[in-house]
Amino acid sequence: MSDLDSNQNRRSFLKYLLSTSIVGFFASVLYPIVSYLNPPKQNEVEVSTVLAGKISDFEKDSGKIIRFGNKPVLVIRTEKDEFKALSAVCTHLDCTVQYKKEMGLIWCACHNGKYDLTGKNVSGPPPRPLEVYQINKQGENIFVSKKA
Amino acid sequence: MKKIIKNFYDYLDERLHLEDLVHFMGKKYVPVHSHSLWYYFGGVSLFFFIVQVITGILLLFYYKAGPDLAFESIQYIMSKVQFGWLIRSVHGWAANLFILSAVIHMFSVYFEKAYRKPRELTWISGMLMLFLGMGFGFSGYLLPWNELSFFATKVGSDIAGAVPIIGEPMKILMRGGPDVTGATLSRLFGFHVALFPGIFTVVLGIHLLLIQRQGISEPMHFEQLDKKEKKTMPFFPNFLLRDLLLWLVMLNVLAILAVFFPAELGHKADAFGSAPEGIKPEWYFLFMFQSLKYLPAHILFIEGEVLGILLFGAAFALWLIVPFWDRKTARGEQNKLITYIGIFVIIFIIVLTILGWVA
Structure with a gap:
């Protein structure tokens, strides 16, 4: 092998070494930054049942939003005195829905989405x-729980 | 006094060779033709950006990010701090006027086809700044932590989340978790006051450098004129003084708007309250928001909003790279199709914005 050839081999080897170490350098800098930006997973409190309140807390033909762990749940006391509980998070774009008395429906103000009282998007x-969540009455108390 | 200024100039000139710069400025000319008016909107956008930087820094002295403090700190700025209402209102109005003048600037460049070779990179850098401007708007909207901004951010980030594959991680990155919470406020505050201004300043520097390097674009009909027939105006001082005069007019417009239509604050956000009626994003997002409303829940096998987002994404991408697919203009020929597309886009945006406004 001539001197020139061995020089070129050495040069291309060094180039290879340098370019891989540059990639390695950027990867080692970027990895912690990207990982830092990714928020740590919070352990959500597993809630299976919450006390929504007393029957007298709910007026007839009205709805109220209660906390179910980290999520809002809409509890409705219908005109016929039935209790219903549904997730209050609109399945369209995450807004919080409300019970609209005049329409007798569940309504989302953000994009005019409507659901009937069984939760069906209409x-x-x-x-x-x-x-849909489950409602349990125990005496005066109303409990809301996740459907099994 | 004159002598002091002269001495100071000589001192700088000796070290920095200012003569070269003065010579360069003296050689700069702005074309004069029937469409010259549009040249001013770039400068006007720059003016509003400067106003945003100054008022933004002033607001930082009192604003406190955090779900328990943000709303209250703005209340404090609006009611207790001297001229706090003015600074916040100017910041709000200048944000809107910045987007408006940047959009006018963008459309004038588009219709003049000033993006054609060799100014492709100037167009791309300008579009990046417009996107960043919208990012500023989106991130700044949440900072008062009121009902309207809370739900608008929920909707906006959920729209981003609907993009296939990258949507969900993007949403988590934006919100700092699965829901809009105090973590989202901290993040968007960081974007608004540190990340976006940093990137914007670099892109703005590149944009201005490209304009200095390539000179101001001439319309196609003007370009073909004989050198003797071309009417021009020196940049310094003629154009610059007109620019400054317009800046002064804009400052007055801003003051009038801020005084007679001050920024509102609304009600504090409640994560467990229902979305109030009349949820609307900023006006420049309204046409997209309204279009998404008209889409049915499902179109064939795909969710309506996902399809809408993908279509808007594709349209924005095509708009961004127009200098590279408009080959006819690049060859120096008139391309009517580009003009028709532009007119259609403007009509679409105006009609849907009005529909969104009155809805």
């Missing part, structure tokens, strides 16, 4: 029904 852009 009008507007929502693509899916609302999740």
Whole structure:
């Protein structure tokens, strides 16, 4: 092998070494930054049942939003004195829905999405029904729990 | 006094060779033709950006980020701090006027086809700044932590989350978790006052450098004229003084708007309250927001809003790279199709914005 050849081999080897170490350098700088920006997973408190309140807390033909762990849940006392609980998170774009007395429906103010009282999406852009929760009455108390 | 200024100039000139710069400025000319008016909107956008930097820094002295403090600190700025209402209102109005003048600037460049070779990179850098401007708007909207901004941010970030594959991680990155919480406020505050201004300043520097390097674009019909027939105006001082005069007019417009239509604050955000009626994003997002409203829940096998977002994304991408696919203009020929597309886009935006406004 001539001197020139061995010099070129050495040079291309050094170039290879340098370029891989540059990639390695950027990877080692960027990795911690990207990981830092990714928020740590919070352990959500597993809630299975919450006390929504007393029957007298709910007026007839009205709705109220309660906390179910980190999520809002809409509890409705219907005209016929039935209790219903549904997720208050609109399946369209994450807004919080409300009970609209005049319409007798669940309504989302953001994009005019409508659901009936069983949670079924009946009008507007929502693509899916609302999740339904279970209602249990124990004496005067109303409990809301996740459906099994 | 004159002698002091002269001595100071000589001192700088000896070290920095200012003569070269003065010579360069003296050689700069701005074309004069029937569309010259549009040249001013770039400068006007720059003016509003400067106003934003100054008022933004002033607001930082009193604003406190955090779900328990943000709303209250703005209340304090609006009611207790001397001229606090004025600074915040000017910041709000200048933000809107910045977007408006940047959009006018962008459309004038588009219709004049000033993006054609050799100014492709100037167009790209300008579009990046417009996107960043919208990012400023989106991130700044949440900072007062009121009902309207809380739900607008929920909707806006959820729209980003609907993009296939990258949407969900992008949403988490934006919100600092799965929901809009105090973590989102901290993040958007960081974007608004540190990340975006940093990137914007670099892109703005590149944009201005490119304009200095390539000179001001001439319309196609003007370019073909004989050198003797071309009417021009010296940049320094003629154009610059007109620019400054317009800046002064804009400052007055800003003051009038801020005084007679001060920024509102609304009600404090409640993560467990229902979305109030009349949720609307900033006006420049309204046409997209309204279009998404008209889409049905499902179109064939795909969710309506996902399809809408993908279509808007594709349209923005095509708009961004127009200098590279408009080959006809690049060859120096008139391309009417580009003009028709532009007119269609303007009509679409105006009609849907009005529909969104009155809805």
